[in-house]
Amino acid sequence: MKKIKKILKLTLVVFINIILLFLLRMITPSENENKVESKTNTIIINKNFWGGDDNVIKGGEQIIKSIFIRFIIFLAILILTSSLYIGVKIILENQKSKDLNDELINNTIVENIDDNEKNMIINWNKLNEINNDIVAWIRIDGTNINYPILKDNENLKYLKRAYSGEYNSNGSIFTLDENAFESKITTVYGHNMKNGLMFSQLSKYMDKKFLNEHKTFSIFTSKEEYRATIFSCYSTNVYEEEKSIRDLEFEEEIKYYKKNSKHILQSDVKIKKIVKLCTCSYLNNRSVPTTERYYIVAYLEKI
Numbered sequence: 001m002k003k004i005k006k007i008l009k010l011t012l013v014v015f016i017n018i019i020l021l022f023l024l025r026m027i028t029p030s031e032n033e034n035k036v037e038s039k040t041n042t043i044i045i046n047k048n049f050w051g052g053d054d055n056v057i058k059g060g061e062q063i064i065k066s067i068f069i070r071f072i073i074f075l076a077i078l079i080l081t082s083s084l085y086i087g088v089k090i091i092l093e094n095q096k097s098k099d100l101n102d103e104l105i106n107n108t109i110v111e112n113i114d115d116n117e118k119n120m121i122i123n124w125n126k127l128n129e130i131n132n133d134i135v136a137w138i139r140i141d142g143t144n145i146n147y148p149i150l151k152d153n154e155n156l157k158y159l160k161r162a163y164s165g166e167y168n169s170n171g172s173i174f175t176l177d178e179n180a181f182e183s184k185i186t187t188v189y190g191h192n193m194k195n196g197l198m199f200s201q202l203s204k205y206m207d208k209k210f211l212n213e214h215k216t217f218s219i220f221t222s223k224e225e226y227r228a229t230i231f232s233c234y235s236t237n238v239y240e241e242e243k244s245i246r247d248l249e250f251e252e253e254i255k256y257y258k259k260n261s262k263h264i265l266q267s268d269v270k271i272k273k274i275v276k277l278c279t280c281s282y283l284n285n286r287s288v289p290t291t292e293r294y295y296i297v298a299y300l301e302k303i
């Protein structure tokens with residue numbers, strides 16, 4: 001990965017240098033252009049002897065046309081350079097986000113396989129040393145969702161920051177709840193990234209087959225391990241959602257989630273605690289930023 005980063009950065013530097021040389025050449029008048037300018041000046045000085053301004057106009061038009069073409073080329077190169085810079089920056093950020101998470105998994109998690117089942121053993125002491133905002137871990141088997149959950153103590157700090165505190169447009173998986181996974185309802189947020197990272201795969205729960213294949217997932221805290229079973233999934237406007245559940249009691253809220261689910265999911269379990277996963281949705285709204293959200297709601301059972 002370090003070699004790839006070096007190659008990308010070197011390519012960008014070389015490209016920018018080539019552009020700068022081209023721009024320098026472009027703004028330096030050529031010998032022919034100097035002749036045109038000299039000729040135009042001569043025509044201006046002697047125009048009275050020739051009885052007209054046609055040649056002056058033609059010479060002036062050539063200069064204006066040359067300047068206009070240079071400006072268009074400069075603008076196009078500027079846009080191209082900016083696009084290349086942004087593209088390289090996004091690629092590096094995406095890879096950095098993935099590398100950081102892989103590093104965290106390798107340094108703090110051990111997986112044991114018993115009876116063909118994976119058991120995660122998390123070193124919470126080490127996690128807290130790295131960042132004491134890490135309050136839980138979420139893993140959905142069969143997807144790339146395998147991330148720490150951070151408690152956001154500063155106003156949306158982890159919306160654009162990795163768990164390491166570094167700026168990264170992928171952000172982190174986080175919750176704003178003060179008593180995460182201790183209270184009855186915990187809401188967990190993550191970006192819906194085009195690169196497939198973070199919570200982007202939550203959109204797949206709108207497909208019944210995917211839902212059936214990934215109906216349960218795991219939540220780990222320093223005190224408990226939970227099996228989360230999905231009983232509702234849907235996409236709706238975030239402001240309508242907040243308004244709809246604002247004054248509901250817990251039991252009423254559960255009924256609301258079941259009623260709004262895209263798929264009918266039978267559950268006779270007495271629900272005592274839930275987790276609500278949330279990410280941006282473009283299902284009914286293509287604007288950026290979108291006011292639509294995917295909500296995946298699951299009840300929690302201690303293992």
